[in-house]
Amino acid sequence: MNTVIERIRGEAARHRADLNELLRIPSISNNPANKPDMDKAALWLLTRMQELGIKSEIIPTPGHSVVYGEHLEAEGAPTILIYGHYDVQPVDPLELWDTPPFEPHEREGAVFARGSSDDKGQLLIHLFAAQEMLAARGRLPVNLKFLLEGEEEVGSPNLKPFIDANIDRLACDAVMVSDTGFFSREVPSMLYGLRGLCYVEVLLRGPNHDLHSGEFGGAVANPVDALTRMIAALHDGERHVSIPGFYDKVRELQDREREAFAGLPYDEAEYMKDLEVEALEGEKGFTALEQLWARPTLEVNGIWGGYAGEGAKTVLPAEAGAKISCRLVPDQDPDEIADLLEKRLRDLAPPGVSLKFVRHHGGKPFLAEPDDPFVEAGGRAIEKAFSKRPVLVRGGGSVPVTETFQTVLGVPCVMMGVGLPDDRLHSPNEKMDLDQFHKGIEAAAWFLEEAGKIK
Amino acid sequence: MNTVIERIRGEAARHRADLNELLRIPSISNNPANKPDMDKAALWLLTRMQELGIKSEIIPTPGHSVVYGEHLEAEGAPTILIYGHYDVQPVDPLELWDTPPFEPHEREGAVFARGSSDDKGQLLIHLFAAQEMLAARGRLPVNLKFLLEGEEEVGSPNLKPFIDANIDRLACDAVMVSDTGFFSREVPSMLYGLRGLCYVEVLLRGPNHDLHSGEFGGAVANPVDALTRMIAALHDGERHVSIPGFYDKVRELQDREREAFAGLPYDEAEYMKDLEVEALEGEKGFTALEQLWARPTLEVNGIWGGYAGEGAKTVLPAEAGAKISCRLVPDQDPDEIADLLEKRLRDLAPPGVSLKFVRHHGGKPFLAEPDDPFVEAGGRAIEKAFSKRPVLVRGGGSVPVTETFQTVLGVPCVMMGVGLPDDRLHSPNEKMDLDQFHKGIEAAAWFLEEAGKIK
Numbered sequence: 001m002n003t004v005i006e007r008i009r010g011e012a013a014r015h016r017a018d019l020n021e022l023l024r025i026p027s028i029s030n031n032p033a034n035k036p037d038m039d040k041a042a043l044w045l046l047t048r049m050q051e052l053g054i055k056s057e058i059i060p061t062p063g064h065s066v067v068y069g070e071h072l073e074a075e076g077a078p079t080i081l082i083y084g085h086y087d088v089q090p091v092d093p094l095e096l097w098d099t100p101p102f103e104p105h106e107r108e109g110a111v112f113a114r115g116s117s118d119d120k121g122q123l124l125i126h127l128f129a130a131q132e133m134l135a136a137r138g139r140l141p142v143n144l145k146f147l148l149e150g151e152e153e154v155g156s157p158n159l160k161p162f163i164d165a166n167i168d169r170l171a172c173d174a175v176m177v178s179d180t181g182f183f184s185r186e187v188p189s190m191l192y193g194l195r196g197l198c199y200v201e202v203l204l205r206g207p208n209h210d211l212h213s214g215e216f217g218g219a220v221a222n223p224v225d226a227l228t229r230m231i232a233a234l235h236d237g238e239r240h241v242s243i244p245g246f247y248d249k250v251r252e253l254q255d256r257e258r259e260a261f262a263g264l265p266y267d268e269a270e271y272m273k274d275l276e277v278e279a280l281e282g283e284k285g286f287t288a289l290e291q292l293w294a295r296p297t298l299e300v301n302g303i304w305g306g307y308a309g310e311g312a313k314t315v316l317p318a319e320a321g322a323k324i325s326c327r328l329v330p331d332q333d334p335d336e337i338a339d340l341l342e343k344r345l346r347d348l349a350p351p352g353v354s355l356k357f358v359r360h361h362g363g364k365p366f367l368a369e370p371d372d373p374f375v376e377a378g379g380r381a382i383e384k385a386f387s388k389r390p391v392l393v394r395g396g397g398s399v400p401v402t403e404t405f406q407t408v409l410g411v412p413c414v415m416m417g418v419g420l421p422d423d424r425l426h427s428p429n430e431k432m433d434l435d436q437f438h439k440g441i442e443a444a445a446w447f448l449e450e451a452g453k454i455k
Numbered sequence: 456m457n458t459v460i461e462r463i464r465g466e467a468a469r470h471r472a473d474l475n476e477l478l479r480i481p482s483i484s485n486n487p488a489n490k491p492d493m494d495k496a497a498l499w500l501l502t503r504m505q506e507l508g509i510k511s512e513i514i515p516t517p518g519h520s521v522v523y524g525e526h527l528e529a530e531g532a533p534t535i536l537i538y539g540h541y542d543v544q545p546v547d548p549l550e551l552w553d554t555p556p557f558e559p560h561e562r563e564g565a566v567f568a569r570g571s572s573d574d575k576g577q578l579l580i581h582l583f584a585a586q587e588m589l590a591a592r593g594r595l596p597v598n599l600k601f602l603l604e605g606e607e608e609v610g611s612p613n614l615k616p617f618i619d620a621n622i623d624r625l626a627c628d629a630v631m632v633s634d635t636g637f638f639s640r641e642v643p644s645m646l647y648g649l650r651g652l653c654y655v656e657v658l659l660r661g662p663n664h665d666l667h668s669g670e671f672g673g674a675v676a677n678p679v680d681a682l683t684r685m686i687a688a689l690h691d692g693e694r695h696v697s698i699p700g701f702y703d704k705v706r707e708l709q710d711r712e713r714e715a716f717a718g719l720p721y722d723e724a725e726y727m728k729d730l731e732v733e734a735l736e737g738e739k740g741f742t743a744l745e746q747l748w749a750r751p752t753l754e755v756n757g758i759w760g761g762y763a764g765e766g767a768k769t770v771l772p773a774e775a776g777a778k779i780s781c782r783l784v785p786d787q788d789p790d791e792i793a794d795l796l797e798k799r800l801r802d803l804a805p806p807g808v809s810l811k812f813v814r815h816h817g818g819k820p821f822l823a824e825p826d827d828p829f830v831e832a833g834g835r836a837i838e839k840a841f842s843k844r845p846v847l848v849r850g851g852g853s854v855p856v857t858e859t860f861q862t863v864l865g866v867p868c869v870m871m872g873v874g875l876p877d878d879r880l881h882s883p884n885e886k887m888d889l890d891q892f893h894k895g896i897e898a899a900a901w902f903l904e905e906a907g908k909i910k
Contacts, residue, residue: 030766090768096664154766195669199767208731212881214650214852217754217782218746221736224755224777225690231680232687275662279806281676291673299672300679301770302761307778312654312815314780315756322679323762325769327672351734360767397669398769426667426770 001449007132008441015128015441016111016434018048020104022086022120023113029064029087029154038064038150041086045127045148052131054146061158064150068169071130071144077452078173078374079143081409083401084123085152085179088115089426096428109434116432117423122178123148125418125437129444141452145172149401152179155199155361156401163408173454174374175405176447178440180417183393185433187265188386190379191415193293193394194402196328196365198337199301201358202227202345203321210306211316221352223320224305230348231322234298238284241298241326243344246337251330253294260392261289274422293394297327298341323360327396334362363400368413377450378414385443416447456904462587463896470583470896471566471889473503475559477541477575478568484519484542485609493519493605496541500582500603507586509601516613519605523624526585527598532907533628533829534598536864538856539578540607540634543570544881551883564889571887572878577633578603580873580892584899596907600627607634610816611856618863628909629829630860631902633895635872638719638848640888643841645834646870648748648849649857651783651820653792654756656813657682657800658776665761666771676807678775679760685803686777689753693739696753696781698799704786706822708749715847716744748849752782753796778815782851789817818855823867832905833869840898871902 008015027041028034042058042065049056049069056069064087072079091101091114099105101114111121126146133140147170149159163170183189206223207216236242266289272280282291291297305320307313326337342357349355368375370392382390395415402413418440424430463470482496483489497513497520504511504524511524519542527534546556546569554560556569566576581601588595602625604614618625638644661678662671691697721744727735737746746752760775762768781792797812804810823830825847837845857868873895879885 030764030768090764092764093665197669197769199769201767206732211730212852213752213754213756213780214652214782214850216730216747217851218750218752219735219737219743220730220732221734222754224758225686228683228686228755228758229690231683235680235684275666275671275675277662277675277807278809279676280674281805281807282674288674292671295673297668297673299668299677299771300683300761301668301768302763302772303679303683303758303775304763306755306757308757308759308776312778312780313756314652314654316754317757320758321763323767325668325767327669350736352732352736354733395669396672397667421670424664425670426768427665429664 001446003136004133004445005442007136008128008445011132012438015438019111019121019124019437022124023104023111023116024102026102027087027115027150028090029151030090038087042067042150045086048127049146052134061162063158066162067146067148069146071140074140074143074452077142078454079145079171080448080451081145081147081170081172081175082126083147083175083177083405084126085119085149086123087150087153088118089153093428098429110431111434112429112431114430116430117419118425118430119152119179121432121437122417122419122440125178125440125444126176128441129448133445133448140448142448145170155363157361159401160404163404167408170409172409172411174411174451175409175413177399177402177413177415178417179399180395180397180415181419181421181423183264183391185420188382188388188390189393190375190382190390191395191417192368192370192375192392194366195396195398196332196334196363196400196403197325197398198328198334198341198362199323199325199360200338200341201321201323201360203319203356203358204349204353205319206353207318210318213314213316216316220316221350222316223353224317226350226353227303227305227320227322230345231300233348234344239282241296243340245340246296249331249333250296253290257294258290261287261293264289264391264393292396294329296329296332299325301325327398328365330365330367332365334364338362363398364403366399366402366406366413372412373454374412374414374451377454378416378447380450381443381446382416384446385439416443418443456901458591459588459900460897462591463900466587467893470893474566474576474579474892477579478559478566478571479557481557482542482570482605483545484606485545493542497522497605500541503582504601507589516617518613521617522601522603524601525599526595529595529598529907532597533909534600534626535903535906536600536602536625536627536630537581538602538630538632539581540574540604541578542605542608543573544608548883553884561889565886566889567884567886569885571885572874573880573885574607574634576887576892577873577895580633580895580899581631583896584903588900588903595903597903600625614856615859618859622863625864627864627866629866629906630864630868631871632854632857632868633871633873634854635850635870636874636876636878638846640875642720643837643843643845644848645830645837645845646850646872647823647825647830647847649821649854650851651787651789651818651858652780652853653783653789653817654778654780654815655793655796656776656778656815658774658811658813659804659808660774661808662773665773668769668771671771675771676805677771678808679772681805681808682758682760682775682777685800686755688803689799694736695738696751698795700795701751701792704788705751706785708745712749713745716742716748719744719846719848747851749784751784751787754780756780782853783820785820785822787820789819793817818853819858821854821857821861821868827867828909829867829869829906832909833871833902835905836898836901837871839901840894871898873898
């Protein structure tokens with residue numbers, strides 16, 4: 001492995017240049033105007049993979065394409081399926097970016113660009129690891145499959161059907177996902193659990209047109225006001241979610257998990273300082289890490305209605321709406337939670353408004369076995385590259401495909417994310433730490449090496 | 456008066472032609488591009504008033520000019536100040552007009568044009584009444600002053616300073632305002648009360664940047680969620696405003712007012728059908744007309760925060776905001792109510808968010824004495840012209856200048872509006888009913904006659 005690691009270090013400048021090339025493509029999956037950019041990013045990946053000798057193709061779906069590749073020349077060795085996504089989040093509010101989101105800018109030991117950490121930087125570490133291993137040795141210690149999707153940021157609507165339709169082709173011994181981060185720079189970690197997601201939209205309609213608030217205000221139900229009341233009623237005073245049945249299927253934390261979380265170097269004061277807030281606010285009876293990793297939530301992601309311009313307009317708005325999402329924990333089911341939420345909102349809607357309930361994407365929560373040999377191989381790989389044994393943690397976000405891989409392919413899913421907590425995923429000034437990026441390539445190579453030893 | 460009324464009827468065609476001439480001038484006060492049209496409308500009025508022998512001048516303000524005129528030849532008789540405004544609302548959406556807004560078009564017994572009812576048609580009835588009285592008799596039964604402003608549709612920013620600076624010049628026994636309408640065509644009415652306004656904006660800030668709702672949701676206060684809770688807490692379950700002290704200065708409805716409102720032909724089913732709502736929602740213990748005319752309200756005019764685009768974005772927003780306004784009734788004070796609202800919102804804001812409170816414009820409520828001799832003279836004038844005794848009503852909107860006249864000049868304000876509820880003020884296809892216009896001139900003449908008898 002010395003030769004491989006040396007080569008990885010020697011090629012650092014090229015890895016960076018390649019990363020920047022991919023980051024320059026504005027592959028925002030939720031905007032139809034960026035469809036050509038999505039195709040461009042897929043083609044960029046296809047070309048790179050083919051240059052490496054990975055048999056690759058772009059496979060269309062009803063949405064954005066999947067880039068799929070295979071390198072199956074390690075007979076008798078395990079097969080690893082590497083998953084990543086080449087699409088990125090939207091960039092608004094654009095004015096809050098210090099440098100343009102699609103002009104990668106290196107400063108403070110990091111590269112700043114949309115998608116740098118989520119997930120272009122992280123999917124490339126595996127491509128570069130394979131590339132340098134092949135260059136150094138001419139062969140890989142495992143069989144590799146790459147599955148790179150373009151719809152992760154819009155809920156992967158076409159990925160499950162794709163997996164269902166390609167079970168034989170995707171057959172493997174483990175799936176590797178690098179789309180998360182370390183507990184902190186000083187505390188490398190392996191993630192064994194993630195929350196699921198249920199994302200909906202609620203639209204309220206009051207009168208058939210905007211009204212003059214003086215002529216009509218006081219007698220006619222205002223949909224913005226109704227919406228605020230309905231949303232406020234979705235939590236009680238202790239920040240428990242007030243939806244009948246919401247907690248019924250929640251798997252309670254085990255004592256050893258609570259103890260493990262409590263042993264982590266989590267500094268609440270520092271956390272608040274970073275966010276510039278004077279207090280945290282979460283479900284009563286749980287620590288912040290428990291709230292974030294092992295408790296379900298209900299969050300308003302957006303709200304709108306009426307006049308939001310300069311100055312004053314005395315309007316009684318005809319419509320209002322909100323985006324609402326729940327983070328779910330095992331064994332909650334996104335469809336069941338959407339049903340419960342819809343029922344609750346319909347119960348709360350006053351008679352003077354009509355309600356439309358739209359379901360966006362959802363995803364099931366994920367929980368892995370920490371002592372699975374491939375998960376352990378991931379742990380050893382991180383230890384080799386970062387010189388510290390990773391701690392086992394859970395995460396608050398959602399990578400719904402992890403649960404799909406476990407269920408449909410019946411294999412373990414190894415989460416070897418090398419991002420950092422301050423990477424500002426989905427926010428202005430997203431960045432990828434360059435030390436994490438380069439060591440991540442080493443860890444990815446170590447993982448292939450360690451996984452190759454598993455019988 | 457027979458000669459006067461006959462003359463008014465004989466000159467109907469000319470009154471209409473003159474009205475159309477003024478309506479052709481696009482005097483939109485909020486658009487700097489229409490400044491020459493504003494000047495043109497002022498000059499048109501000046502010329503007309505001078506032709507009548509009214510000593511008139513155009514008086515510049517920091518905004519649009521005031522047209523001021525005097526005819527003070529009825530020694531010993533009362534002095535009436537007639538207020539009106541020659542500016543009009545913008546016309547968008549233009550595509551919804553059946554005929555162009557500044558090409559007056561007569562159909563269905565009405566003239567359709569922007570400003571026809573609000574307020575050019577209504578200010579001209581007083582000019583034409585004076586003109587025909589002078590033509591028929593050579594003299595007027597009262598002393599007349601005209602105060603015609605060009606900034607009513609932009610909140611009259613320069614009118615109060617103008618009145619303050621010209622108290623002696625504007626001295627009078629009563630102010631006449633025709634800028635409102637009848638309860639219905641069949642139910643002539645006199646307005647004796649209007650609501651005031653207190654308009655504010657509240658901005659909440661949570662974390663210092665938008666966060667990933669998975670990585671942070673559950674532990675960090677969400678400002679949108681906080682805002683919905685705060686707004687929801689501003690009303691109780693019976694739609695009373697939950698702000699300590701809010702109702703302290705509210706003058707309760709008198710029994711005779713409740714009885715008068717209850718006697719009006721108000722059809723709640725028809726009202727709901729027009730708005731396409733299945734229920735009304737207002738403060739418990741009051742009828743819809745009481746809620747609209749005599750009870751204060753708190754209304755959310757707009758709300759925003761987080762993601763409002765297509766599809767889903769899993770963001771925990773850093774900021775949220777809302778425009779909130781209260782309609783006020785005597786003797787509530789806009790500044791005091793803003794203080795109470797600010798205090799209440801600060802009390803409700805959870806510790807994880809910071810609050811900014813912005814005050815927009817306000818206006819005091821207006822209430823006249825229904826048995827004031829000049830108000831009664833207005834009532835008799837309407838009865839003579841429309842052959843029906845007008846009912847006494849209040850209005851839900853705000854015409855802040857009415858309160859200014861009462862307070863600064865210390866005189867009663869007579870609201871003799873002859874518009875109709877379906878005049879579509881501020882909307883496409885604004886119109887002035889021609890029967891109301893011509894009879895309005897007769898009513899204006901009768902008012903001068905009746906007011907002249909007041910000692």
